[in-house]
Amino acid sequence: MRIEPLLGTRLPIIQAPMAGVQNSALALAVCRAGGLGSLPCAMLSAEALVQELELLSAEAAGPWNLNFFAHSNPPAEAAREQQWRAALTPYYAELGLDIEAISAGAGRRPFDAATLELIAPFRPPVVSFHFGLPEAAMVERIKGWGGKVLSTATTLAEGRWLQTHGADAVIAQGLEAGGHRGHFLSTDLSLQMGTFALLPQLVAALDIPVIAAGGIADADGVAAAMALGAAGVQLGTSYLLCPEATTSQLHRAALQSEAAQHTALTNLFSGGAARGIVNRVMRELGPLSETPPPFPLAGGAITPLRSAAEQRGSSDFSPLWSGQNNSGCKAITAAELTLELAAKVGA
Structure with missing residues (x-):
């Protein structure tokens, strides 16, 4: 099972959404190469999100992904x-x-009805979530315009939950991954596994595609994940030095x-x-x-x-x-x- 038929991409590569170090320029570049470019949206104002949506709609070569947080503010x-x-x-x-x-x-807005109404006219081909999924009616609305829904699982239990609640594919995020954990059923970090431990378990348990994420940095890692049953691979860290990323000079220096x-x-x-x-x-x-x-x-x-x-x-x-x-x-x-x-x- 490969992710390309589901997403409409030419390649099984998803660029991870990375708030603070990218805008639509990185996503568009990945789309042009045949992968799925992603835009992190949780820290964007409504005005900024509309501007990015207009760029993606006008310039993307192939499908693109909007990423939101499905958390609840405490x-x-x-x-x-x-x-x-x-x-x-x-x-x-x-x-x-x-x-x-x-x-x-809070600085990070959870996905809500107002955001759904804002993005609906643009009919984003893929909408992905961190921290579970929004309520069922919102998921169905996205699917109603033909959008595919992805979300992150850090445990086998989370993967099963996502499949039950309507995800079209699950992103298996290993403990090695950069940025925020996508956990939502528990914040107990001892429950998390490495990517190559979590991935085959999710592949065996689920009937929907599983995308590997975390600790994969190059073509050999991508091939290894696919050999373990991944339908595709999501990578973020490897893109941080690309000229299309907005990674700061201090961050770039640290990475090198x-x-x-x-x-x-x-x-x-x-x-x-x-x-x-x-x-x-x-x-x-x-x-x-x-x-x-x-x-x-x-x-x-x-x-x-x-x-x-x-x-x-x-x-x-x-x-x-x-x-x-x-x-x-x-x-x-x-x-x-x-x-x-x-x-x-x-x-």
Whole structure:
């Protein structure tokens, strides 16, 4: 079973949606090469999303994917927020910032009815989700215009849940993957497996295509995943050095340094577990901490530190998202990289 007939692509390659390091330019480049280009939408305003949709609709060669978060924002807890600010106060003082000036806000919007109405006129060919799926009526609306629905599973139980609730394909996200975990039935990280442990179990248990993601960086890795039954492969980290990505110079430098060899899961940047290159704040506060408020509420307090440090040429407080295997990062065009990644899987 291959993913191309379902998605309408020429290649079994999906570019992972990566908020903060890309816009539609990267997605369009991957589409032109025959893969599925993806646009991360959870951090876009309605106006920005419409602008990107207009570009994708007008310029995409082949199908494209919009990615949203299906989470629910937790209630704010004043005590937890104060605890988090107290932990960050020394850094605010160091950078000469006023911690009382922090603006509240989650920074990541869950998929909702208003967003569905906004995207519906554009009839996106593929809509993917992180953290489960939205309510059934929304899934059916997407399918009603012919859209395919994908979502991420980090465990066998999540894969089965997604199949039962209408996903057309499941993305098997291994523990090695960069960025946020797509878990939604449990946040217990001990339940997560590596990609090549999770993938064959999902393939055996599900009747829908399974897409491998996490720790796959090159054509050999893609071929290995396909040999284990993957219908396609989703890759993100390998695209971070492409000129079409908006990856910052600090992030690009980190990916090409010895520091890139050490990644860890951390909840310091958003409150949710996500994998990135270890930096100062992760070392000093511990990558996984009980202090930050839950996803996505932690971001409000740490973002000013990130901005101030980056203006000084430092990535001490920046989320340097990366998978464990960043050996495939290349400063070549996204189209060239997409073709390279698919070179060993055949037609």
